[in-house]
Amino acid sequence: MTDPASTALLTDHYELTMLAGALRDGTADRECTFEVFTRRLPDGRRYGVACGIERVLEAVEAFRFGDAELQALARDGVCDEDTLSWLREYRFRGRIDGYPEGELYFPGSPLLTVQATFAEAVLLETVILSILNHDSAIAAAAARMVSAANGRRIIEMGSRRAHEAAAVTAARAAYLAGFTATSNLQAGSRYGIPTSGTSAHSFTLLHDSERSAFEAQVAALGTGTALLVDTYDISRGIETAVEVAGTELGAIRIDSGDVGALARQAREQLDSLGATGTRIVVSGDLDEYSIAALRAEPVDGYGVGTSLVTGSGAPTAGLVYKLVEVEGKPVAKRSSHKESRGGRKGALRTHKGTGTALEEIVYSATPGATPPEAGPHDRFVPIPLMRNGERVDDLPTLEDNRQRLRHALVSVPWEGLKLSAGEPAIPTVFPDRGA
Amino acid sequence: MTDPASTALLTDHYELTMLAGALRDGTADRECTFEVFTRRLPDGRRYGVACGIERVLEAVEAFRFGDAELQALARDGVCDEDTLSWLREYRFRGRIDGYPEGELYFPGSPLLTVQATFAEAVLLETVILSILNHDSAIAAAAARMVSAANGRRIIEMGSRRAHEAAAVTAARAAYLAGFTATSNLQAGSRYGIPTSGTSAHSFTLLHDSERSAFEAQVAALGTGTALLVDTYDISRGIETAVEVAGTELGAIRIDSGDVGALARQAREQLDSLGATGTRIVVSGDLDEYSIAALRAEPVDGYGVGTSLVTGSGAPTAGLVYKLVEVEGKPVAKRSSHKESRGGRKGALRTHKGTGTALEEIVYSATPGATPPEAGPHDRFVPIPLMRNGERVDDLPTLEDNRQRLRHALVSVPWEGLKLSAGEPAIPTVFPDRGA
CATH class of the missing domain: 3.20.20.70 (Aldolase class I)
Structure with missing residues (x-):
């Protein structure tokens, strides 16, 4: 039996074969930047809601290969002895920046930026995407429901229509988005969310x-x-x-x-x-x-089940984890419409004096690049999350992030709160398009 | 921290308030039958695929309230002292019958039948439905993909688009349905499924x-x-x-x-x-x-991700868990179109001499009722799963059930394998409609 607390096998086979290849030819140690972003919002949605960031940090901390995990990999012939020895010592030692939970994101927003050696960062692809794709999909659907409820109480009760573990984190995402309570007792116990029934x-x-x-x-x-x-x-x-x-x-x-x-x-x-x-x-x-x-x-109140836990038509957020920089140089796939923009990036959200959001400026943050100037109503969106593999101090709490989303939704231009399909609430602008 | 191996809090709050009410007025001990079924197949699907049954049995066995779970319930004020004492002694002692994994089901098929006291059975509603609704939704989508692949290799690689724990069981459901392999290492380790990447x-x-x-x-x-x-x-x-x-x-x-x-x-x-x-x-x-x-x-081969783990448009199977019998008497909700048929039920699948399925006969199995006569090509679908809270011996393995589905799909009338939306592949017939 593998350790249920380890997240190390919540991983795609190819991450280990890539690791094996890179260890063998020495590229494993190259300093890399991977970026989580989406090319488009699902289903004509107007905004995405960052959710799962805290769970990502927990999963990265728990990403360790113990005897049981290593034995499973050896038994199934997934990787060679050298790779297994390397995995035994694995712990993430890099840095992670990202959007705080409850923050809105748009196509191209650098939701999470992971900097580490290739070997350290490539292994985290699946577990990071699993968490963010699920939790953010639910949070986005939940935020639309909370807007529609217009201040009335709204209770999450969809556990029975979702995988039993997904149900717990769906309840968390719904609460982040402004749901009043959940029916799910594990979510109550684990995350301190009010339960009702x-x-x-x-x-x-x-x-x-x-x-x-x-x-x-x-x-x-x-x-x-x-x-x-x-x-x-x-x-x-x-x-x-x-x-x-x-x-x-x-x-x-x-x-x-x-x-x-x-x-x-x-x-x-x-x-x-x-x-x-x-x-x-x-x-x-x-x-x-x-x-x-x-x-x-x-x-006076709504109980919402199936549509919440299934993301109301968009059960996954479509986020990808792409290598954008190797040893300080931008890299990007070039063969098709599925292109990525190379290079490490930052994001500045600009606002009118009234507080209404204007643009998501996604700029090059490669070494030596100059960030855009922030006006008095603008703010840089990503925050530091991990340094040297350790979570930074004083990360915002679930309650903080719940308030953050409430405020963020007030800043969205009016059309951006419409339930109908359409363009993102604010445009994403890439001033360093050549990068 | 609650015990991650306990499934007891994967439960909706109202199950404990109902338990508290029933313990107080003595109805908690009434012998009940709950039934899992669906009113309709999602999205115009032609058949459902039973999946998650084995995981349900594991979850029922692990449904125990230890100190951590009881403290969480006490702290959150979910139930009173008497109820907490009762929960401390809880273990399921009833009987469960159901469709084996890999079996097809149709609207009204009695996919799972749980017989126990009200108190023992009502608590299992959420965890049973979570598992069956998720796993069966994925298996049904996977079976359609395997049919479409028409014998070519097809690999599951959707982990990154699903909740990290749901991804593992989605890989299992895909394998049951005939996928060749999965990218998910935990699924490989936990369920012995071939992995690739x-x-x-x-x-x-x-x-x-x-x-x-x-x-x-x-x-x-x-x-x-x-x-x-x-x-x-x-x-x-x-x-x-x-x-x-x-x-x-x-x-x-x-x-x-x-x-x-x-x-x-x-x-x-x-x-x-x-x-x-x-x-x-x-x-x-x-x-x-x-x-x-x-x-x-x-x-020569397909790699399938997002559409598989999201059930290709039907991320949940729409299964419900309904009380159908109390102390041997049928009961049913009566206020609306969401009616249920009361009474414990059995199911007989009839076939032509050629092996092609004809009908799903769902008959009353209340004490004293006579089951329909099975012809030489017919078979009763549900099998015993648990007796006195213990799993019966020699339950079929995942490989057995993979073969079962392969054979079941061969028995479906030709129109039933069409990918387009339409009627169920075979009709469900209720000979005891009055019951």
Whole structure:
């Protein structure tokens, strides 16, 4: 059994064959820069949301080859003895800069910059991309849903529709993006995210009557709980709910049917029963579009599942990890439309005096290049993340980054918040196009 | 830190609040049957592929609450003292039947049947669905790709586009479905799946010339390796590749551009250089449709990434976990179109004498019901998986199940193998519709 805490085998076979080849001919020690970026935003999205950076740092720290990992590689004939000996001593000693979590990114933004020897950096390609492609895809979808919810409570409850481990980090990404809570207990325990949940239809069906189910739930959770009223007949369910819990009932939840129309009827009925403070929570196949369509309805909260954990049509962010510099010299693939811009890069986000973002200036940061001048409202986006393989001090927390995204979305030009497909919210400008 | 080997917190909050309510009013001990099924196949698919069953059994065995898990629940106020005490003693003691991995399923097929007390079974909802929804979605997409590849080699290399843990099980699902190998080393180590990989563009860019990169790779991996020829100019790349490795070169890989046209040119060039045995492998945003479109081209193998790990448009299988029976009596939600059929069920797959599948007969298996009669070519689909919380002996292996799917796909009526959206390959019939 390999060590579940090691990330070293979350790696593609070819990274080890490249390592073996490079160790043999001496190129393994060349100082390299790899860059994570995307050529385009998926699905006509207007912005990407950096997410998973903190998890990348943890994965890099845990990228160590112990006996079990080395034995697995030897047994499967993945690499030769010299390479195995080198791996035994492996730990990342390079530097990493990147966009903080919650920051927006655009096509060509240098989301993560990894500087180390080829050997040290090439091994990290897969695990870095896995984390960033997943977490950023979910965060981008979540941010659109939070915008659509327009200040109403929105709860993540998609765990059952995602891989069991992906579900935990999807909950984290949703919280970063402004979701109020998650149903996922591991996410609560691991990341300190508020969890919530009351009951499913099975709880009602288990009981001899809807009334006895509601009584059991109120006895256990108090009158402030949310009762699920659509197992049998919704209006009878609401009647029973208020009879059992009184007008202090916290909330009702509707999980099926035309939830907009049902919410209106429910509001009227609750008010007529005197339960004017009882909130209405809706769930059931919601996405950013249906959430936006419910804006005019008397809905107090949303529960979102499938569309969140699947990135609402864009389950992966399309980020790539490309070698852009070798021993200080820019390199780039040249055969096709899938071109990259060589050279290490920086990014300056410019803003109007009002705070509205203007451009993403992605400039050459190769040794000797001069960075552009920042105006009083502009800021350089990447921050230092690792030096000599050690995480820098005082990295921002998940709560910090949650605020960061909230502020970043306020800075986006109005068209950039539209849910429809279109151009990125701000253009990316490459002043050193020749580089 | 909670125990990474425990699956107990891969659970939605509401399962514990339901448990608390049911413990309090005595309904927790009622004997229940929960069923996993789907109401429809996603995206107009013709069949589903059962995958993740083995992982579900592992997750159920590892579903234990240790000190760390209980402390997390207490700290977050998820449940009361009585419930925590009950959880400390929890282990699943019920029975599970289900479709073996590699078996096809259709709307309404009873993919998994869990029988236990309400308390024991309700807690498993999320982790069971997470696993089955993810793994089955990937397996279904993979099976379509394998059909499209029509016997040519097909390699899974999508890890970088999926959550790092999901990537490992996606590789497993792809192998079950007939993929030849995976790039993912953890999948190789954990599940014994063949891994493969040679080099990326970064390896060529690292070197002073394409030639020196090819020389390094051939020195490390021999002439049987696959050289990536599209970093600069493909025809010059092929020329150099054959100069370096000789006509015994194993393969070339093309990762960008119009791969069909490029494969034709490459075949001609390789043949003219005498490398008539050198295979051509293509990769780069392939899915089942582009694989099928390449059938007439001289392609020897495919590398598939993004589309595989994202389920090619259907990243989750849409499976639900519903309470269908309480103390021997069928129960079902009744308020909307999202109805379920109550009662424990069995499934009989009927076939013509030729072996072609005819119908999925989903019948009542409540105590006292009579199962339908099986003809000589028919078979009952579910198998026993767990008894008294213990896995039954001699469950089929991954290799067994890989063969099972291969045979099952041969039994599908011709229209059922079409890639286009449409009706399920065979109809599901409910003879006990009243139940």
